[in-house]
Amino acid sequence: MSGASAPSAHNVVILGGGVAGCVLAARLSEDSGRSVCLVEAGPDYGANWRAWPARTLNARALPRDDVWERHSAVHRIRARVLGGSSCINGCWNTWGCEGDHAEWVHAGGARWSQSAMEPYRLRAVEQMRLRAVPECEYSPWSRAALQAAAELGYEEVDTAAPGRPGYGAPLLNASDGVRWNAAFAYLEAARSRPNLTILSGTTVDRLNIRGGSVRAVDVLVDGRVQSLVADTYVAACGTFGSPALLLRSGIGPADHLHELGVRPAVDLPGVGANLIDQPGVFVPLVPTAELNTALAAKEEAGELYVSRMLIRAASGLSSGGSWDLHILPSAGDPLFGSLPPGQYEAGISAFLMKPVSRGSLRLRSADPAVPPEIDPAFLTDRGGHDIAVIRSGLDIVERLAASASLQSLASPSPGFSPRDLPDQELRSSLGTYWHPVGTCAMGLPDDPHAVVDGDGRVHGVSNLRVVDASILPTVPAANTQLPVLAVAEMLADTMRE
Structure with missing residues (x-):
């Protein structure tokens, strides 16, 4: 390509330094005979985690500095930094239900079963140094929420492991307020390996495909095109x-490719389709003066966390033994906006974990600098399944707020009852759990909408894989960080076989 530098050759080029990319780079570079290059568009703040920006290390907040689009719709937020979403999310790690794995086995084979993935879940828990919520991080609100869940008849469960509906706390990739992201967990030991190259500040432009294989990938560094050549290319750029x-x-x-002026190399209708995310509704409550005082004391001690527990709940539409809702009581600084000193936001969210609705991603331009068009299509399924489950969640929220344990700390906001809102108004009040998946979904070769197989190999391209949340054909009934870590661990093993 005119203006491009001489190609640089590697055995494997990993495109995207997020959660999955960090796992792949660490595991594949364990073989000293394999040359691995990890490409990340955002910054790499270095090997010494203590030198990283304080805002990125702060596990008490959701930093929004290292993202692709500032001040955009909330469902579009995605990280642009080495470590990916583990640098900007809530540090929560939960696991899904048996039904998730049944769906994945159907699309990808036996390696996606619960029992087959269990060693990789445990490996990710250990590598990320995931830990239980310490006693000091429970606020009076969180403790009361745990009691309220028991009042409603829920049993305590391990939310970061396979199981059943119930209440509990997530495992955290954070300690003493410090966010321990995937770059720290997976690249700390790998950085010194001579066979691993990390290219930060490097935007992936496009893959050059001829004869059913990738011949090179063009990347942009300071506005200049460079080419990277490898035996195997792995897209790990996220959903x-x-x-x-x-x-x-x-x-x-x-x-769609013709509309963009892009020459089709492989006609795969599923690329960009099947977008799934987990929408939810936040029900505000009015904290008592006593709760505000208690939260202020926790904040002064540096121990205030907005949420430290959840309920895995099943609506009437959930299959036996599974759950399709996360109920999250929260109290602390507002997620958006601010309040005067000494005042805090309290409320309970209901998140739809297994939506039927499907959205899409399309390009506005073939220029990588132009953001894609993203339509999450929340609550749009024709049968009304999703909105029915959300309303079921709001019933649980109402009962939880009325429990003896929480009623003494906060009361319903006057005049606000989301359960009674018309469908359209309910849709307009939606937020998101920030767990998009599915836009490069795995499936069988005879599935016209499948993009990759069970090993992440792209149909029709011999040396290209996708390994990230985009290949999940359905979303797990969980926060997606731990499942994606486990998937990357598993597929790294398939690449080493």
Whole structure:
């Protein structure tokens, strides 16, 4: 390509330094005979975690500095930093239900079963140094919420392991307020390996595909095009980034590619389709003066966390033994905006964990600098399943707020009852849990909408894989960080076989 530098060759090039990319880079570079290059568009703040920005290390907040789009719709937020979403999320790690794995086995084979993935779940827990919530991080609100869940008849469960509906606390990738992200956990020991190259500040432009294989990948560094050559290429750019890269490279629905002026290389209608995220509704409550005082004391001690527990709840539409809702009581600084000193936001959220609705991602332009068009299509399924489950969750929220344990700390906001809102108004009040998946979904070769197989190999391209949340054909009934870590661990093993 005109203006491009001489190609740089590696055995494996990993495109995207997020959660999955860090896992892959660490595991694949354990073989000293394999040359691995990890490419990240955002910054790499270095090997010494103590030198990273305080805002990135702060586990009490959701930093929004290292993201692709500032001041955009909340469902579009995605990290742009080595370590990916583990640098900007809530540090929560939970696990899904048996039904998730049944769906994945159908699409990808036996290695996706609960029993087959269990060693990788445990490996990720150990590598990320996940820990239980310490006693000092429970606020009076969190403790009361645990008691309220028991009042409603829920049993205590391990939310970061397979199981059943119930209440509990997540495992955390944080300690003493410090966020322990995937770059720390997986690259700390790997950085010194001579066979691992980390390229930060490097934006992936497109893959050059000829004859059913990738011949090189063009990347942008300070506005200049460079080419990287490898035996194997792995897209790990996330649920929004990976399908966008494939589309720019000519892999996707042919009609959309023609609209963009991109020559189709492989007609895969599923690229950018099947977008799934977990919408939810926050029900505000009015904290008592006593709760505000107690939260202020926790904040002064540096121990105030907005939420430290959840309920895995089943609506009437959930299959036996599973759950389709997360109920999250929270109290602390507001997620958006601010309040005067000494005043805090309290409320309970109901999140739909297993939505039927499907959204999409399409490109506005083949220029990687132009953000994609993202439509989450929340609560749009024709049968009304999703909105029915959300309303079921709001019933649970109402009962939880009325429990003896929480009623003494906060009361319903006057005139606000989301359970009674018309459908359209309820849709307009939605937030998101920030767990998008599915836009490069795995499936069988005869599935016209499948993008990859059970090993992450892209259909129709011999040396290209996708390994990140985008390949999950359905969303787990969980926060997605721990499942994605386990998936990356598992698929790294398949690449070493």
